[in-house]
Amino acid sequence: MSFSALNRSALLSRLQSEHFDLIIIGGGITGAGIALDAASRGLKTALVEKKDFAYGTSSRSTKLIHGGLRYLKQLEFGLVKEVGSERAVVHKLAPHLVVPEKMLLPLSEKKGLGYWLTSIGLKVYDLLAGVKTEDQRRMLTKLQTLKHEPLLRKDDIKGGAIYAEYRTDDARLTIEIIKTAVRHGAVVANYASVTDFLYVDHKINGVHVIDGVTGSSFILHGTAIVNAAGPWVDQLREVNKSKQGKSLHLTKGVHIVLPREKLPVHQAIYFDVEADNRMIFAIPRGRTTYVGTTDTNYTGDPDHVVTSRGDAEYLIKAINAAFPSVNLSLNDVESSWAGLRPLIHEEGKSASELSRKDEIFISDSELISIAGGKLTGYRKMAERVVDLVAEKHFDDRTLKTCETEHIKLAVSPFISVAEVKQYEHEIGMRIERYGFTKEKANYLVETFGKDANTILSHFETKTHIDQEEGLLISEVEFCVQQEMVSSLSDFFVRRAGLVYFNIGLVYQYSSAIASHMQTLLGWSSETLRREEDELAALIKEAIYFKS
Numbered sequence: 001m002s003f004s005a006l007n008r009s010a011l012l013s014r015l016q017s018e019h020f021d022l023i024i025i026g027g028g029i030t031g032a033g034i035a036l037d038a039a040s041r042g043l044k045t046a047l048v049e050k051k052d053f054a055y056g057t058s059s060r061s062t063k064l065i066h067g068g069l070r071y072l073k074q075l076e077f078g079l080v081k082e083v084g085s086e087r088a089v090v091h092k093l094a095p096h097l098v099v100p101e102k103m104l105l106p107l108s109e110k111k112g113l114g115y116w117l118t119s120i121g122l123k124v125y126d127l128l129a130g131v132k133t134e135d136q137r138r139m140l141t142k143l144q145t146l147k148h149e150p151l152l153r154k155d156d157i158k159g160g161a162i163y164a165e166y167r168t169d170d171a172r173l174t175i176e177i178i179k180t181a182v183r184h185g186a187v188v189a190n191y192a193s194v195t196d197f198l199y200v201d202h203k204i205n206g207v208h209v210i211d212g213v214t215g216s217s218f219i220l221h222g223t224a225i226v227n228a229a230g231p232w233v234d235q236l237r238e239v240n241k242s243k244q245g246k247s248l249h250l251t252k253g254v255h256i257v258l259p260r261e262k263l264p265v266h267q268a269i270y271f272d273v274e275a276d277n278r279m280i281f282a283i284p285r286g287r288t289t290y291v292g293t294t295d296t297n298y299t300g301d302p303d304h305v306v307t308s309r310g311d312a313e314y315l316i317k318a319i320n321a322a323f324p325s326v327n328l329s330l331n332d333v334e335s336s337w338a339g340l341r342p343l344i345h346e347e348g349k350s351a352s353e354l355s356r357k358d359e360i361f362i363s364d365s366e367l368i369s370i371a372g373g374k375l376t377g378y379r380k381m382a383e384r385v386v387d388l389v390a391e392k393h394f395d396d397r398t399l400k401t402c403e404t405e406h407i408k409l410a411v412s413p414f415i416s417v418a419e420v421k422q423y424e425h426e427i428g429m430r431i432e433r434y435g436f437t438k439e440k441a442n443y444l445v446e447t448f449g450k451d452a453n454t455i456l457s458h459f460e461t462k463t464h465i466d467q468e469e470g471l472l473i474s475e476v477e478f479c480v481q482q483e484m485v486s487s488l489s490d491f492f493v494r495r496a497g498l499v500y501f502n503i504g505l506v507y508q509y510s511s512a513i514a515s516h517m518q519t520l521l522g523w524s525s526e527t528l529r530r531e532e533d534e535l536a537a538l539i540k541e542a543i544y545f546k547s
């Protein structure tokens, strides 16, 4: 059965009629990673997500697969070693999606660590993460730093460094892991919200689910239940009456998106904020540069997190101080996103001092909850959870050990960056005749990997008056048929990332895509209107800071 929104009812019938070894609640990167690990070890696995995959934090991060240089300052050597080493592993699993990116670290005269401390720190960072010699950090003089980035404020720079990181698309990484889990036998549904638990002899053995599409409810039976609900982990622990001891501490982080020409940095930069002691990233991506993040305590509704005017102004001020010639204002910002870090509360620590380490809680009724952690460390977090599930519930069965280090995240995976580049070049040549640029080829390959070919083959079978519209229609058809897209926002926000990185296309083509999806999915006119209203509300959230 393909992972198509058109097969949804058959899929839900399977969920209701079978008994699973493991039920995972939450389709962010954490749940996705656990589903792939468990299914590939031979556990009969189900995953339910209340909205769309990566709807929560996993579509709202800085989109870096990084070791977290900052955590070295906090002496979190174990964390840096684990996530730092994971970068190269995840890159190998999906080289089109986890792309090496050299990061520039300018050193300020007035702030931050000195030249030598930075040099030693970065060396330790490289060694802990096992970075290859040719990719290890390179220290720069003031002149070299300014040559790398002429936009930097000249009077304040005393030198710099270049070090290795990777960039990704968090929501795409999540969906590719989910699709790979499905290929390994996991049964997975979005728009399926867990509202309560079932118990026998005070031990959990199932969950109550509401189908967000039809409004009907059903029961899912399983031996082990994992709560991977990110910022909502404590809500489910409350339903399980097990929210004792440690609890979550949610902190908000926002990013703003600018047209590339407004902040034309040559490469990703990790720079000091003049106003406080924090550091933020400016990362070029396609036709834009995005900047973030903030880190502030959050106690509001996790379902409606927005970038406030104050958040956006903080970032604009930081950019103008570091790159004085760009002179940006709020009017230059095209879009934004805001996400919540599901961290573990530590008494007396501020938002940015809290550890990013993951923790597992097991309730008396045997609900396993996991929180904290990073996108980058998803594979190791999953390994720990599945080891625990295996030990607690299946020690009489011979389960395979974790093998996700070798499971590529695509049906036709790339083997190297060189192959990705060659493929992008070929796709670029192929779409040139329709008036598309090289950037479109890069977008197609970084977003869909070799499925770009499937999308284009489809596009080429039809004649289109407007090529852009034709290509978007082909993308949405692929996403409905292969990636469980069942709403406008699934496509525009999480599969194609256009609400963040090309909002103009969304304004221009959302009506055409909506009526195409109406035909594909058999929407009533009422559903169509609801879908359009929901997308309009999400766009409003992305530019909320302007209101």
Ligand code: FAD
Pocket (backbone or CB within 6 Å): 025, 026, 027, 028, 029, 030, 031, 048, 049, 050, 051, 052, 053, 054, 055, 056, 057, 058, 059, 060, 061, 062, 063, 064, 065, 066, 192, 193, 194, 195, 228, 229, 230, 231, 232, 236, 251, 252, 253, 254, 293, 339, 340, 341, 342, 371, 372, 373, 374, 375, 376, 377
């Ligand atoms: P989520 O992605 O939030 O997933 C939880 C899911 O559970 C949600 O989709 C939700 O809808 C679902 N759910 C909730 N309740 C229910 C229910 N009752 N039934 C069914 N489903 C339910 N990490 C990095 O490695 N690199 C970075 O660059 C980076 N940058 C970051 C920047 C910011 C601003 C933030 C906030 C975080 C960043 N992180 C980064 C951390 C990383 O994004 C998170 O650790 C990770 O995405 C958390 O994933 P998760 O699956 O645990 O949570």
